[in-house]
Amino acid sequence: MKKITALTLTFAFLLSFGGCGNDENKENDISQTPDGTTDHIIEAPIERDPTDAQKEIKSITYNTKDLELPEAEEPFFEDDSYIYVFANPNSRYVLIEYTDGRTEGIEEALNNDHIQITDLDKYSINYFSEPKHIEKIVDLTESGEIGTDDALEGFFRDDRYTYWFSSIKSEYVTVYYKDGSEQNVKVALEDGKIKISDLDWFGVQYHKVPIE
Numbered sequence: 001m002k003k004i005t006a007l008t009l010t011f012a013f014l015l016s017f018g019g020c021g022n023d024e025n026k027e028n029d030i031s032q033t034p035d036g037t038t039d040h041i042i043e044a045p046i047e048r049d050p051t052d053a054q055k056e057i058k059s060i061t062y063n064t065k066d067l068e069l070p071e072a073e074e075p076f077f078e079d080d081s082y083i084y085v086f087a088n089p090n091s092r093y094v095l096i097e098y099t100d101g102r103t104e105g106i107e108e109a110l111n112n113d114h115i116q117i118t119d120l121d122k123y124s125i126n127y128f129s130e131p132k133h134i135e136k137i138v139d140l141t142e143s144g145e146i147g148t149d150d151a152l153e154g155f156f157r158d159d160r161y162t163y164w165f166s167s168i169k170s171e172y173v174t175v176y177y178k179d180g181s182e183q184n185v186k187v188a189l190e191d192g193k194i195k196i197s198d199l200d201w202f203g204v205q206y207h208k209v210p211i212e
Helices: 002-028 106-111 118-122 185-190 196-201
Strands: 030-032 038-040 057-062 074-078 082-086 094-098 103-105 128-131 134-139 153-157 161-165 173-177 182-184 207-210
Touching: 057 118, 074 106, 094 106, 103 106, 128 196, 134 196, 153 185, 173 185, 182 185
Parallel strands: none
Antiparallel strands: 030 038, 057 094, 074 082, 082 128, 094 103, 134 173, 153 161, 161 207, 173 182
C-alpha cells in the first residue's frame, strides 16, 4: 500500500510540475529551441480584413444625364491640405465599382480609404480642391502696372501637360500662405507646396499643352 501511495504521489507531482511549466511558457511567451536555448514565440501576423484595404477599381461612373441639379457647391471629402468640392450637389450620383463585384458611393469609398482622390482624375470626374494652407496667389501683372514680354513662358511640367503663361511673368506671381510665409509660384510648384489646380482656385490664368 505504501508503494502504491508513493507512486501515486510521484505521478501527481509530475503532472503538477508539467502544468506549471506550460503555464509559465504561456505567460512568458518563451519556447525551447532544438539546441536547448530559449526564444520568444513569434505569433502569426493578423490578416487584414480585405474590406479595409484599398480595392481594385473596375470603373467610376458619374451619371447625371437628364437631371437638373441646383447650382450649389458640395464639399464631399477633405484631407490635411484640401477640401474637395463638386460644382453641384451630385456626390450621390458618383458610383465606384470594384473588380470583386461590389459597389460603393464616393464619400464612403474615400472615407474608408478604398480609393484615393486622384482616382477621380483617372476617370475624368470633375471637382475642385479648395486649399486649406494658401491665403492667396497674386499675379502682379494683372493690374497692368508691371509690363511683361509678349512671349509664352513654360513655367511647369508634369506627366501629362506643359503649363504656359501667355507672357514671361512667373517672377511676378507669388503664393502667400496662411502661416505668413510666401513663395514664387514656380518654386512652390517644384517643391510640391501647391498644385496646378490652386491657380484655378485663385483665378491665375495659364494654358496647358498635352505632352505627346
